[in-house]
Amino acid sequence: MVKLAPSILSADFSKLGDEVREVEKADADYIHIDVMDGQFVPNITMGPLVIEAIRPITSLVLDVHLMIEQPERYIEQFANAGADILSVHVEATKHLHRTIQLIHSFGVKAGVVLNPHTPIEAIKHVLQDVDLVLVMTVNPGFGGQSFISSTVSKIEELKEIKHQTKLDFEIEVDGGVSDKTANLCVEAGAEVLVAGSAVFGKQDRSAAIKLIRSSITE
Numbered sequence: 001m002v003k004l005a006p007s008i009l010s011a012d013f014s015k016l017g018d019e020v021r022e023v024e025k026a027d028a029d030y031i032h033i034d035v036m037d038g039q040f041v042p043n044i045t046m047g048p049l050v051i052e053a054i055r056p057i058t059s060l061v062l063d064v065h066l067m068i069e070q071p072e073r074y075i076e077q078f079a080n081a082g083a084d085i086l087s088v089h090v091e092a093t094k095h096l097h098r099t100i101q102l103i104h105s106f107g108v109k110a111g112v113v114l115n116p117h118t119p120i121e122a123i124k125h126v127l128q129d130v131d132l133v134l135v136m137t138v139n140p141g142f143g144g145q146s147f148i149s150s151t152v153s154k155i156e157e158l159k160e161i162k163h164q165t166k167l168d169f170e171i172e173v174d175g176g177v178s179d180k181t182a183n184l185c186v187e188a189g190a191e192v193l194v195a196g197s198a199v200f201g202k203q204d205r206s207a208a209i210k211l212i213r214s215s216i217t218e
C-alpha cells in the first residue's frame with residue numbers, strides 16, 4: 001500500500017494544529033515538513049520549533065526534509081524536536097556517510113535526497129545505510145511547481161536497484177504529485193508520495209487525499 005505524506009508547506013499556518021489533525025483523520029501516513037534555509041534553496045520556512053509544536057498533537061511519522069546547507073550542524077536539534085525521519089540532500093553535505101551515522105546516533109531514521117539533476121550514482125555507496133531515498137520531482141524550494149517527468153526514469157532505476165540488492169530503503173517522491181501524476185510515480189516504483197498543494201491547496205483535505213489514492217491503480 002502506497003503511503004501518503006502531506007507537506008505542510010502548503011497548509012494554513014494560522015491553524016497548523018488543525019491542519020495536521022485533519023490529514024491524520026483522513027488517513028495520511030506521514031507529515032512531511034519542509035525545512036529551508038535561504039541558502040541551499042531560495043526560500044526560508046521553518047525550524048525545529050515547528051516540529052516540537054507538532055510532535056505532541058499527532059502520532060503520524062514526522063518526515064523532515066532538510067533543504068539546508070551543512071545539515072549536520074542541526075541534526076541534534078531536529079532529532080530532539082521529535083523528527084522520526086531526517087532526510088538530507090546529497091548536494092548539501094560533504095561527508096554524507098558521516099551525516100547518516102549522526103542521524104542514526106539519535107535513534108532517527110535517515111533519508112537521502114536527490115535533486116532532479118543528481119544521478120543515483122551519487123548515493124550508490126550509502127544505499128545500504130539509509131532508510132529512505134527521496135527523489136525530487138521538482139527543483140526544491142517551493143510548493144506548487146510542475147512535475148518534471150524526466151525524473152521518472154530515476155525512480156525506475158532506483159526500484160530496479162532495490163529489487164536487485166534486496167535493500168529495504170523506502171522510495172519517496174516529492175514535488176508536483178497530484179491525482180494526475182501519482183500513478184505514474186507509483187508505477188515507476190514510488191512507495192511514499194509527498195503532496196503539498198494537491199492536499200492543502202484544496203478546500204476539503206480529506207477528499208483531496210481520497211482523490212490521490214483513487215488515482216492509483218496498483
Ligand SMILES: O=C(CO)[C@@H](O)[C@H](O)COP(=O)(O)O
Nearest residue numbers: 140141143144175176196197
Ligand atoms: O520539498 C518540497 C519543495 O521543495 C516539497 O515537499 C513541496 O512542499 C511539495 O509541494 P507540491 O509540489 O506537492 O505542491
Ligand SMILES: [Fe+2]
Nearest residue numbers: 034065174194
Ligand atoms: Fe519536501
